[in-house]
Amino acid sequence: MITKEQAELFKKVITEAEGGFSIIFTQPDPDALGSAFAIAYMVREITNGKSVKVFHCGGFAHPMNRAIANKFTLFDRVTSIANFTEKDNSNVILVDSSKVNDSRLGDLASTIVPIVVVDHHRSSDIEQGKAGQCVIIEEIGASCTLVVELWSLLGFSFEKVEQAIPTLLALGIYNDTESLIDTTERDRKAYITVAEHIDHDEFNKLIRHDIPNSWFCYLEKALSTRKHLGDKTVVYLGELNVSDADVLAWIAETLIRHASVSLVVVAGMLHDEKKAEKGRCNLEGKIRISARSANPSINLSQFLEDCFGGGTGAKMMPNGKGSGGGLVEVGIQPWLIDSPSLSEDARKALHQFVSIRLTQLVCRD
Numbered sequence: 001m002i003t004k005e006q007a008e009l010f011k012k013v014i015t016e017a018e019g020g021f022s023i024i025f026t027q028p029d030p031d032a033l034g035s036a037f038a039i040a041y042m043v044r045e046i047t048n049g050k051s052v053k054v055f056h057c058g059g060f061a062h063p064m065n066r067a068i069a070n071k072f073t074l075f076d077r078v079t080s081i082a083n084f085t086e087k088d089n090s091n092v093i094l095v096d097s098s099k100v101n102d103s104r105l106g107d108l109a110s111t112i113v114p115i116v117v118v119d120h121h122r123s124s125d126i127e128q129g130k131a132g133q134c135v136i137i138e139e140i141g142a143s144c145t146l147v148v149e150l151w152s153l154l155g156f157s158f159e160k161v162e163q164a165i166p167t168l169l170a171l172g173i174y175n176d177t178e179s180l181i182d183t184t185e186r187d188r189k190a191y192i193t194v195a196e197h198i199d200h201d202e203f204n205k206l207i208r209h210d211i212p213n214s215w216f217c218y219l220e221k222a223l224s225t226r227k228h229l230g231d232k233t234v235v236y237l238g239e240l241n242v243s244d245a246d247v248l249a250w251i252a253e254t255l256i257r258h259a260s261v262s263l264v265v266v267a268g269m270l271h272d273e274k275k276a277e278k279g280r281c282n283l284e285g286k287i288r289i290s291a292r293s294a295n296p297s298i299n300l301s302q303f304l305e306d307c308f309g310g311g312t313g314a315k316m317m318p319n320g321k322g323s324g325g326g327l328v329e330v331g332i333q334p335w336l337i338d339s340p341s342l343s344e345d346a347r348k349a350l351h352q353f354v355s356i357r358l359t360q361l362v363c364r365d
């Protein structure tokens, strides 16, 4: 349980902040959404209705996230980080991540100075201990668990709030703990607290979302092209539609269950159909990576940084497994941007190079 002092500090920091608030999350998943919306509610209550904007990086591509967003009309209530202006860059609250030098933040990387951070990942780069700041980072199953503890300690009730809040908190904990398997006692307690206030039929529908056909096609490609080196599996999917990027985590989670595998890295080069329609090159040399580790002795966060540098991150699950990923650049953007003339041969060579290099970086020892 977080301490009463931490909860009081949160309240104090929010009360003393002048002006409106901006909540940012770098990855739209249920844990980030639950944390963001529950904190937004608490901040509005504490400040008697001051403005709280919620910003997301990346897109709502995952079928579960889309289902959640539709059900709770979240598209009206979260806005893309692309709309973040200088005016929004005060009283920033960062949830479900604790890095400011994060490539997912785009141009905002290293420019935000959060007053509140609630996260459960390793490798925070946030300078802590400043006055007027509340940082809660603990290695447990979900950020939502920390938020539920904060909620209870500050005396808030789920009785009168909209269904979206307890449902998103429950989904966040459920989803980030692999269906409540990789939990700490705190995660289980927090889940029970919120589960009393949700509609379980609706909850089940969100969990058992449809899986799009394109995902099965990517899985087929992953199975036929994966490379095994020792106990590591590396998959390079080649070009990956931006709206299918969440398939990487789904494949990584599937392959890590292979009996002889202790580390999986799945990657794809993002391509954007919309840009191709405008006659521009649809590649920007950005590689999305998803990694899973079944070996508690691997520090996945460090491993990914050693392989790919910054732009990556990972969390340690309560059972010692690692889960992470990132967005890294190949560094050939000047040769790709706005060059619709990129030939098939050049594309093929580019992907061959990335595939070989990816395997070398992951399997170098």
Ligand SMILES: [Mn+2]
Binding pocket: 031, 032, 096, 120, 142, 143, 176
């Ligand atoms: Mn999380």
